[in-house]
Amino acid sequence: MTDARRPPSHRPSSRRRGPLGVGLALLLAACGTTPTASPSPTALPTAAPSFSPPVASGASPGLAPPLAIALRDAIDPAAIVEDLRRLEAITVDSGGTRAAGTPGYDAAASFVADTLRSLGYEVTLDEIVAPLFAETVPGTLDIASPRGPIFEGGDDFRAMLLSPSGDVTAQVFALDFDPAAPPGSVTGSGCDATDWTAVPPGRIVLVQPDHCLMRDVVVNAQQSGAVAVVRSTPAWESGHVLRPTLLDPTGLTIPAVGATHQVGLALNDAAEEGYEVHLAISTSLVNRPMASVIADTPGGDPDHVVMLGGHLDSVIDGPGINDNGSGTMTVLEIARRLAALSDAGGPSPAWKVRVAFWAAEELGLWGSFRYLGNLSAADAARIAAYLNFDMLGSINGVREVYHYADSASSAPVEQLLIAALDGEGLTWSSFGGGSSDDLPFAQAGIPAGGLFSGHNTAKNEDQVAEFGGTLGASLDPCYHLACDTFANIDPEWLADLARAAAWTTGYLASGEASLAPAP
Numbered sequence: 001m002t003d004a005r006r007p008p009s010h011r012p013s014s015r016r017r018g019p020l021g022v023g024l025a026l027l028l029a030a031c032g033t034t035p036t037a038s039p040s041p042t043a044l045p046t047a048a049p050s051f052s053p054p055v056a057s058g059a060s061p062g063l064a065p066p067l068a069i070a071l072r073d074a075i076d077p078a079a080i081v082e083d084l085r086r087l088e089a090i091t092v093d094s095g096g097t098r099a100a101g102t103p104g105y106d107a108a109a110s111f112v113a114d115t116l117r118s119l120g121y122e123v124t125l126d127e128i129v130a131p132l133f134a135e136t137v138p139g140t141l142d143i144a145s146p147r148g149p150i151f152e153g154g155d156d157f158r159a160m161l162l163s164p165s166g167d168v169t170a171q172v173f174a175l176d177f178d179p180a181a182p183p184g185s186v187t188g189s190g191c192d193a194t195d196w197t198a199v200p201p202g203r204i205v206l207v208q209p210d211h212c213l214m215r216d217v218v219v220n221a222q223q224s225g226a227v228a229v230v231r232s233t234p235a236w237e238s239g240h241v242l243r244p245t246l247l248d249p250t251g252l253t254i255p256a257v258g259a260t261h262q263v264g265l266a267l268n269d270a271a272e273e274g275y276e277v278h279l280a281i282s283t284s285l286v287n288r289p290m291a292s293v294i295a296d297t298p299g300g301d302p303d304h305v306v307m308l309g310g311h312l313d314s315v316i317d318g319p320g321i322n323d324n325g326s327g328t329m330t331v332l333e334i335a336r337r338l339a340a341l342s343d344a345g346g347p348s349p350a351w352k353v354r355v356a357f358w359a360a361e362e363l364g365l366w367g368s369f370r371y372l373g374n375l376s377a378a379d380a381a382r383i384a385a386y387l388n389f390d391m392l393g394s395i396n397g398v399r400e401v402y403h404y405a406d407s408a409s410s411a412p413v414e415q416l417l418i419a420a421l422d423g424e425g426l427t428w429s430s431f432g433g434g435s436s437d438d439l440p441f442a443q444a445g446i447p448a449g450g451l452f453s454g455h456n457t458a459k460n461e462d463q464v465a466e467f468g469g470t471l472g473a474s475l476d477p478c479y480h481l482a483c484d485t486f487a488n489i490d491p492e493w494l495a496d497l498a499r500a501a502a503w504t505t506g507y508l509a510s511g512e513a514s515l516a517p518a519p
């Protein structure tokens, strides 16, 4: 999961802050590690709508197509586990990360592409060039005079993804800092240019999470003459600091770091006392070629393409086995079973099925935006639906179905995913779509949907009542961290969601679902 509203021109623009992106910005703003109250879902359906499968005319209502049932029942959880362990070994052997542009990513892409070719898929490598970011040495952040607390780079603060290097000593300006802000709150300031009118130039500016992209805040800070930005997140504790992405390094001139609440409190005191603070980070950016792996079934109607995918890259700080080995290895297993069913003379897809393993999602959905941006209008129109699977194995999980408040065209896909879970007697809740590689598709008006098992928010009472698990504990305590290893996966939770993903894929690929939005 990441933050990624990007026009195909690779230049983020705040004009796109429609409802579709709000979920994304909310998600970004709320991204903490230690458990925070799950953001209150707005306008999301809470109960199963009166459901009838959106069947195409002539199809038998109420009965799922044979391909849906066969594909669901063919899913082998042990095969997904085996692939996850394989992916983990590839990642560990390549330096512990599959970040875009690293050897780990390239090795994983080869593994997936080779596996799909061996299954008879037509594989395309969709090349992109994207920046490989690194924080070359742990940063420095200390309150110079009188000597205040010393903070550890990597543990108490980290450079934001794509932030330039910087070494500044200056006084701090705390922009509407609330020392009592609760974990999960996104009540900070900085999104609007008017927030900055009172900020004197030449300061290190302290902010807290707000309802927009971190990039917008940094650009506003630059325009106000700030020399650095520190975003302190109420939920973040030492050792659990993440890196919000700044989407695009172009035009960024000042260092930006993410930090714990403790760092925020100390800097707020420094601001009040007028103390000098020294902040230094050194980062590097190297543009690297990499590829999203796209593969088509040999058969199926090419004018109706059912697409499913997830991102194959991880963050730079960890192996990303739940985020997003769980989703990609589920897609690989569905591809494997689809091929096996056809080879065995079982039900095969009437429509073409295309699987996608995206590059550079953690940077800002670079792979999926570029893929769709480069498709001709005719080819984009052939995509009947897109299913996204990003994080399906959270150890204190939930089962969430993507919902788009302003995309009627996606409602039939949402209904199918809900039917898949209802059919298995599994509880579910809704989640604002547009937080992952589904966004470019939903924005293009292609019916989109997906499943999600939860990231770094604290499980609340409603969720415990619905899904069990531990109250107050993080849904995924290792989100975007080095501990996102196989040990951070709940294989049974993953298997249930993989079966639902397979049933929905089979239903769509049978051509028996009506994707016409309800009148």
Ligand SMILES: [Zn+2]
Pocket (backbone or CB within 6 Å): 001, 002, 311, 323, 324, 390, 391, 436
């Ligand atoms: Zn993800």
